[in-house]
Amino acid sequence: MRPDQLLHPTPKGLYCPVSDFYIDPVQPVDRALITHGHADHARSGHHSVWATEQTLDIMAIRYGEEFCSERHVANLRETFVLNGVTIGFWPAGHVLGSAQILVEHQGLRIVASGDYKRRRDPSCLSFEPVPCDVFITEATFALPVFRHPDDVGEIQKLLSSVQQFPESAHLVGVYALGKAQRLISLIREAGHNKTIFIHGALKKLCDYYETQGVELGPLSSATLAKGEKGDFAGSIVMGPPSAFTDKWARRFPDPIICFASGWMQVRQRARQRGVELPLILSDHCDWDELLDTILEIKPREVWVTHGRDDALVRWCELNQIKARPLHLVGYEDESE
Amino acid sequence: MESFAHLLDRLVLTPSRNGKIRLLVDYFARTPDPDRGYALAAITRDLDVASVKPAMLRGLMNERMDEVLFKLSYDYVGDLAETIALVWDSEQRTAGQGHDVQPASDKSAADLSLTQIVETLNTLGKTEAMGQVSNWLDQLDASGRYALLKLVTGGMRIGVSARLAKQALSEFGKRYIKIDIIEIEELWHGLEIPYEDLFAWLEGKADKPSHLAAAPFRPAMLANALADSDMRKLDPDHYAAEWKWDGIRVQVTSEGGTRRIYSRTGDDISRSFPDLVEAMDFEGSLDGELLVGRPNNTGEIEIGSFSDLQQRLNRKTVSKKLLVTHPVVVRTYDLLADETTNLRDQSFEMRRGQLEAFAKRLDPTRFDISPLIPLTNWDDLAQLRENLPHPVIEGVMIKRWDSIYVPGRPKGPWFKWKKDPMLIDAVLMYAQRGHGKRSSYYSDYTFGVWTEDDALVPVGKAYFGFTDEELKQIDKFVRDNTVERFGPVRSVKAQRDFGLVLEIAFEGIQRSKRHKSGVAMRFPRISRLRWDKPPHEADSLTSIESLLTP
Numbered sequence A: 001m002r003p004d005q006l007l008h009p010t011p012k013g014l015y016c017p018v019s020d021f022y023i024d025p026v027q028p029v030d031r032a033l034i035t036h037g038h039a040d041h042a043r044s045g046h047h048s049v050w051a052t053e054q055t056l057d058i059m060a061i062r063y064g065e066e067f068c069s070e071r072h073v074a075n076l077r078e079t080f081v082l083n084g085v086t087i088g089f090w091p092a093g094h095v096l097g098s099a100q101i102l103v104e105h106q107g108l109r110i111v112a113s114g115d116y117k118r119r120r121d122p123s124c125l126s127f128e129p130v131p132c133d134v135f136i137t138e139a140t141f142a143l144p145v146f147r148h149p150d151d152v153g154e155i156q157k158l159l160s161s162v163q164q165f166p167e168s169a170h171l172v173g174v175y176a177l178g179k180a181q182r183l184i185s186l187i188r189e190a191g192h193n194k195t196i197f198i199h200g201a202l203k204k205l206c207d208y209y210e211t212q213g214v215e216l217g218p219l220s221s222a223t224l225a226k227g228e229k230g231d232f233a234g235s236i237v238m239g240p241p242s243a244f245t246d247k248w249a250r251r252f253p254d255p256i257i258c259f260a261s262g263w264m265q266v267r268q269r270a271r272q273r274g275v276e277l278p279l280i281l282s283d284h285c286d287w288d289e290l291l292d293t294i295l296e297i298k299p300r301e302v303w304v305t306h307g308r309d310d311a312l313v314r315w316c317e318l319n320q321i322k323a324r325p326l327h328l329v330g331y332e333d334e335s336e
Numbered sequence B: 001m002e003s004f005a006h007l008l009d010r011l012v013l014t015p016s017r018n019g020k021i022r023l024l025v026d027y028f029a030r031t032p033d034p035d036r037g038y039a040l041a042a043i044t045r046d047l048d049v050a051s052v053k054p055a056m057l058r059g060l061m062n063e064r065m066d067e068v069l070f071k072l073s074y075d076y077v078g079d080l081a082e083t084i085a086l087v088w089d090s091e092q093r094t095a096g097q098g099h100d101v102q103p104a105s106d107k108s109a110a111d112l113s114l115t116q117i118v119e120t121l122n123t124l125g126k127t128e129a130m131g132q133v134s135n136w137l138d139q140l141d142a143s144g145r146y147a148l149l150k151l152v153t154g155g156m157r158i159g160v161s162a163r164l165a166k167q168a169l170s171e172f173g174k175r176y177i178k179i180d181i182i183e184i185e186e187l188w189h190g191l192e193i194p195y196e197d198l199f200a201w202l203e204g205k206a207d208k209p210s211h212l213a214a215a216p217f218r219p220a221m222l223a224n225a226l227a228d229s230d231m232r233k234l235d236p237d238h239y240a241a242e243w244k245w246d247g248i249r250v251q252v253t254s255e256g257g258t259r260r261i262y263s264r265t266g267d268d269i270s271r272s273f274p275d276l277v278e279a280m281d282f283e284g285s286l287d288g289e290l291l292v293g294r295p296n297n298t299g300e301i302e303i304g305s306f307s308d309l310q311q312r313l314n315r316k317t318v319s320k321k322l323l324v325t326h327p328v329v330v331r332t333y334d335l336l337a338d339e340t341t342n343l344r345d346q347s348f349e350m351r352r353g354q355l356e357a358f359a360k361r362l363d364p365t366r367f368d369i370s371p372l373i374p375l376t377n378w379d380d381l382a383q384l385r386e387n388l389p390h391p392v393i394e395g396v397m398i399k400r401w402d403s404i405y406v407p408g409r410p411k412g413p414w415f416k417w418k419k420d421p422m423l424i425d426a427v428l429m430y431a432q433r434g435h436g437k438r439s440s441y442y443s444d445y446t447f448g449v450w451t452e453d454d455a456l457v458p459v460g461k462a463y464f465g466f467t468d469e470e471l472k473q474i475d476k477f478v479r480d481n482t483v484e485r486f487g488p489v490r491s492v493k494a495q496r497d498f499g500l501v502l503e504i505a506f507e508g509i510q511r512s513k514r515h516k517s518g519v520a521m522r523f524p525r526i527s528r529l530r531w532d533k534p535p536h537e538a539d540s541l542t543s544i545e546s547l548l549t550p
């Protein structure tokens, strides 16, 4: 069996004709396997959904309990059979609940990694390499310019700026699922135990992470009742990036705008967005991690989904690794 | 190198002046000599090190890395130094030969100091420098590599003026000693990189460095603005009046063979005006206004327009043609030193007399004296101010006859009385979000006036002149009446019967090929919000063209 007879790209997403399911479909389908809870991968309106328990919980938090008709919990590192095709979920290290999906049939093994990273992340399980014939990788940061520095140094940048500008509030733009909780965990690991203020959009997911054993320390709402005056000088405030260009941000004294994202590696990106303190912190692999992962798994073939497939495919060619871009559309993770 | 690199990263993205000063002061405080001095020189772009040409860097990258991958990277980043800083890979795995090494760990750059880099570069020729740079790139992290590459390609543009650096130095000094920024301005050109004597003095560990420079800067005396009502309280007999020319206030000093032209904050701008430097064949120091001009057939200097002068500004090199078409002259106000005699402790009346004698020895095609205006009563002067005899005069100056020449802006002896600004009514067209404190406000405005076919054409931008309360009101108007959004910019509803009319004040208006409207304003700012005025009553392009400065 050729790999693309088992799994191939369609406008709705990756499709398995043998078993009739999609992986991370961008439109409502009958049967969906979901890698993780980010909105572009996990959409509501499918009939049956297979995902890790945490991903199902996150979808319910985001979309309400009615996000699908049938939920099927996929336990990590276990396989099950769906219409004759063997399926398994393995940790992807991207956000809480994120998983790679193994699709195996007649001895052919394909792993769809969804989004993944290789760095240690105190707020979720680490990526586990799964032997396979075809490895489907993301390519969000697949350019040699993306070489994310050590997390500890980035957290230090933030904490020393908080010390250097004690009269200011540091407003840190973060994505609500994953980035926020990871950043808070890293800040706690660095020994900063003061209350961190969060925008309302982050609250439910932070609460959920706590129930899953990820301790976030003292958090408080950055949203005030009308007429109430907050004292935010010297504090760290987190919210979705759009909130900081909104009227909402005016309650903060001498704000310093920060943004935690892999895109912050490129100065012009930071400048365009008016970011004063860029924190290079990504939930995706950087260039080196992508190459390392491919070299470690040694698949016969690499398929590249969304992102900068041209550079990664080029690198594979230079290293005599068979590679093809899938040109999937609809995945805009961490984009602006 | 690490802390210097981090300083650059922060300075580039920090919009506020005070923020930049804080970053610099903290850096000076925690960085030892001579690193901090070299950093200061690099930031003010006074540091001159062996340079590396961009073409050499590209060549180096071609040897190290797959061309296609480099091109994809460069296209994405858009800046050569930054691209190389990011893609640089000491293990060269991106070159194509994959091998199973661990990701290049961020090597500690702590042991490679800025001083080591600068002092080594100073001993190397161009080709050797390239090899050395390549070695260092292996040892530094991405942010250190960026700083190094900007240093050796001379592309250090980080939004810190020499003026701002001096301000930071004086703030730093205030932690230890009593100091005024004027003292730093005065010393500046006698100091040598890496400024160890300066830092020792600022930290209270040594005396103030003594004057070493030939033709030093003498801190300028500045005037206070004067309101009409206050003037009536002054006795005209005690004051002299002269025109306030709208060029560049300069100090031209020629002493013992050294000739320098200083801006009023002590920046040496001699290089931009070689034609004037050549004519400075005197011994002494003059205060005056730099303008474009040439002698007419009676031998008197005829002053050109402000846009003529603009042709000569902000240029690093001046073409021969420009030197001929736009020669610069100095209209002198004051004499600070006559040969080696300091005149600053004498009265303005005395100095003026000396100036008139001194000027006779100056090149008459390049220097003349700013004439005094007869002053008997304030009403006559007010009359003159309403009818200024030349477009490049922006008002009148009033100086006490007995005033000695002191640095800074003392209260009392000198006043400036500017002409009223020009005013137009324009319609708000676009608004852009501000930076820093203003990042949640639409605070930068593009305004337009009506063309003959009832369309709006943008004529300028303004981002100050309004109160905080007015800012909130305009911001609300922008958000409530957005037509389209382009990134941080919004276009705003602006029709003949609906829109926001802004009264714009400005100092003059000129023809400009770069602007769609064909005109450009000087110092436009918002003087009033005209909520009461329907947009169709705003000015037209024809009506503002009638205000063009000749």
Ligand SMILES: [Zn+2]
Binding pocket: A036, A038, A041, A094, A115, A333
């Ligand atoms: Zn994701």
